[in-house]
Every structure is written in structure tokens, then in C-alpha cells.
Amino acid sequence: QQQVRQSPQSLTVWEGGTTVLTCSYEDSTFNYFPWYQQFPGEGPALLISILSVSDKKEDGRFTTFFNKREKKLSLHIIDSQPGDSATYFCAASSNTGYQNFYFGKGTSLTVIP
Amino acid sequence: EAAVTQSPRSKVAVTGGKVTLSCHQTNNHDYMYWYRQDTGHGLRLIHYSYVADSTEKGDIPDGYKASRPSQENFSLILELASLSQTAVYFCASSDVGLGINQDTQYFGPGTRLLVL
Numbered sequence: 185q186q187q188v189r190q191s192p193q194s195l196t197v198w199e200g201g202t203t204v205l206t207c208s209y210e211d212s213t214f215n216y217f218p219w220y221q222q223f224p225g226e227g228p229a230l231l232i233s234i235l236s237v238s239d240k241k242e243d244g245r246f247t248t249f250f251n252k253r254e255k256k257l258s259l260h261i262i263d264s265q266p267g268d269s270a271t272y273f274c275a276a277s278s279n280t281g282y283q284n285f286y287f288g289k290g291t292s293l294t295v296i297p
Numbered sequence: 298e299a300a301v302t303q304s305p306r307s308k309v310a311v312t313g314g315k316v317t318l319s320c321h322q323t324n325n326h327d328y329m330y331w332y333r334q335d336t337g338h339g340l341r342l343i344h345y346s347y348v349a350d351s352t353e354k355g356d357i358p359d360g361y362k363a364s365r366p367s368q369e370n371f372s373l374i375l376e377l378a379s380l381s382q383t384a385v386y387f388c389a390s391s392d393v394g395l396g397i398n399q400d401t402q403y404f405g406p407g408t409r410l411l412v413l
Contacts, residue, residue: 190339216399218399218401225407226404226406227301227405227406228387228402230401230402235399273339273340279398279399287339287340287341289337289338290339
């Protein structure tokens with residue numbers, strides 16, 4: 185069973201637009217949600233993360249929202265740039281070790297100039 | 298800056314042959330991981346290690362062995378490579394442990410393995 189569901193699988197947006205990626209999860213014990221960004225030919229790198237005690241975290245053009253009641257989180261990218269074209273993974277953890285750390289399947293984002 | 302390097306960056310192997318993928322980190326991290334990435338599956342954990350000379354199974358260990366001869370080095374071994382093991386393999390390191398205390402993983406650039 186997929187513990188973390190990510191959508192959409194792929195997404196194309198125009199430069200300057202807002203990108204919205206979403207994830208949902210099942211396990212109510214999950215309390216830490218990082219987002220990783222992966223450029224072609226590279227390994228994933230931590231982009232932004234949020235704890236379940238917060239509902240929003242911003243870092244420049246990137247904002248992640250967390251909805252505990254609905255077990256959903258999202259990543260918003262404002263003023264999307266061609267350089268944002270990458271694959272984005274959400275993950276979820278219950279702070280109890282690898283056995284409860286799950287990656288979503290990823291969203292491939294293309295930003296068209 | 299955290300640094301994880303992998304070698305080789307790409308490899309073509311024959312079915313039934315032995316393949317060794319190597320990973321080196323200069324982060325002074327205790328934890329190291331091997332993942333495989335397949336289109337449509339995201340990242341899946343194969344093996345991990347939290348101390349030299351010890352390895353643990355991840356979610357998909359079948360067909361793979363791991364070796365951690367030192368804190369800095371972690372290898373993934375395919376004793377009898379199969380077509381289904383064609384994938385991109387990533388090594389990662391972390392300080393505290395996967396999922397613990399908002400621990401961050403630092404990934405290498407990946408090794409693209411093609412088994413023919």
C-alpha cells in the first residue's frame with residue numbers, strides 16, 4: 185500500500201505562473217514532511233520541510249502547506265521559473281526510523297519560458 | 298557543503314555478472330543508504346548502515362548485498378545481475394538516522410546501471 189500519494193505525476197506551467205503539487209498520506213503518526221527537488225542527472229536535494237505542528241512554511245518562492253485533518257500537504261511555487269524544472273518528491277516520517285519514512289513517487293515539473 | 302560521491306556514474310553489465318557500486322561520503326555521517334529509482338516508483342530503500350562493518354536490510358533487499366568497510370564508504374553488490382535490476386542507484390548519507398529528528402539525507406549523483 186502506497187503510504188504517500190503524490191499528484192500530479194507530471195505538470196507543465198508557464199514561466200511566471202504558480203505551481204501546486206500535492207501529497208496525501210495515510211498514517212496519522214507521520215509528523216515530518218520534507219520535499220526533495222531532483223534535477224536531471226543529479227540526486228535529490230532537500231528543498232523545504234514542515235513539521236506537523238505547523239500549517240505553513242515559506243522559503244522564498246517556495247511554500248509548503250500542511251493540513252493535518254485532511255492528511256494532505258502541498259508545495260506551492262510562485263513565479264515559476266524554467267530553472268525550477270525538476271522532479272519533486274514529498275516524503276513523510278513518524279520520527280521512529282527508516283521503517284516509517286516514505287517517499288512519494290514524484291512529480292515531474294516543466295516550466296515553459 | 299555535504300558531499301557524497303558515487304562510482305561508476307554509469308555501467309553496462311551482463312546478466313549473471315557481478316556488479317559493485319561504490320559510494321564515498323565526506324560528511325562524517327554515521328548513516329548511509331542505497332536506493333534505487335525507477336520511473337513510476339520513486340525512491341525505494343535497498344540497504345542502509347548506521348555503523349562500519351554492519352548493514353541492514355531496507356524495503357527491497359532481495360538480489361542485493363551491501364558492505365560498509367568504513368564510515369566513509371558504502372558499497373552495493375549485485376552478485377548475479379538481472380535485467381530487472383536495470384535502474385538508477387542513489388547513495389545517501391545522514392547524520393542522525395532516517396526519519397529521526399527531521400534528519401536530512403544528502404544524496405550522491407547516482408549510478409545509471411543497464412543490465413543486458
